[in-house]
Amino acid sequence: DQQVKQNSPSLSVQEGRISILNCDYTNSMFDYFLWYKKYPAEGPTFLISISSIKDKNEDGRFTVFLNKSAKHLSLHIVPSQPGDSAVYFCAASAGGDMRFGAGTRLTVKP
Amino acid sequence: GAGVSQSPRYKVAKRGQDVALRCDPISGHVSLFWYQQALGQGPEFLTYFQNEAQLDKSGLPSDRFFAERPEGSVSTLKIQRTQQEDSAVYLCASSLEVGGARTEAFFGQGTRLTVV
Numbered sequence: 225d226q227q228v229k230q231n232s233p234s235l236s237v238q239e240g241r242i243s244i245l246n247c248d249y250t251n252s253m254f255d256y257f258l259w260y261k262k263y264p265a266e267g268p269t270f271l272i273s274i275s276s277i278k279d280k281n282e283d284g285r286f287t288v289f290l291n292k293s294a295k296h297l298s299l300h301i302v303p304s305q306p307g308d309s310a311v312y313f314c315a316a317s318a319g320g321d322m323r324f325g326a327g328t329r330l331t332v333k334p
Numbered sequence: 335g336a337g338v339s340q341s342p343r344y345k346v347a348k349r350g351q352d353v354a355l356r357c358d359p360i361s362g363h364v365s366l367f368w369y370q371q372a373l374g375q376g377p378e379f380l381t382y383f384q385n386e387a388q389l390d391k392s393g394l395p396s397d398r399f400f401a402e403r404p405e406g407s408v409s410t411l412k413i414q415r416t417q418q419e420d421s422a423v424y425l426c427a428s429s430l431e432v433g434g435a436r437t438e439a440f441f442g443q444g445t446r447l448t449v450v
Contacts, residue, residue, distance in 0.1 A: 228376075230376070258438060258439075265443070267338070267442050268425070269441070270438035270439070270440065273438055313377070320389055321367065321382040321390050322427075324376040325376050326375055326376040
């Protein structure tokens, strides 16, 4: 039962452009959402989060948008940099455990 | 170090062997999570502790999997009679959760288990 879905396994963008990574969820009890970034041979590292009482959270080049009615969130990276190339995981929490999507591999081309 | 530490980093087990994977969370972190990540997949939830209490073990794939955190700090994930399908990276994460406020989880580097 995949409660968190990232339907795009990969995304390629040009340096300086916007990267948009999408995530859908099915469990309406989720009230906290996170994005993690993962490099090979390392554990995921926290990037940005959003509570369900908000619809937007911004941190530098990273912005997360939450649309509760659509059960959809997205991560925007502007401008994209080659160092952003990694696998990005969306995660959702309902008071305890976190559930992850399958990840989207972002490649930012110089 | 200040981060989440997992040991061993790599483990090769013969099918049928028992293994124990260790996680040292960040000191003072209340919540501890175990995940299983197969190649090319996202982390799959296994179990969750709040201090020493195992609040959710719904993700454990079979009764061969057992996790404990007896003193609310270090946790061990034990897999009995390992099978080839148990081969994966096992990730541990911890989070602070101050006063019920949600905080991000910090992950260890994982233990790569290969069952041959």
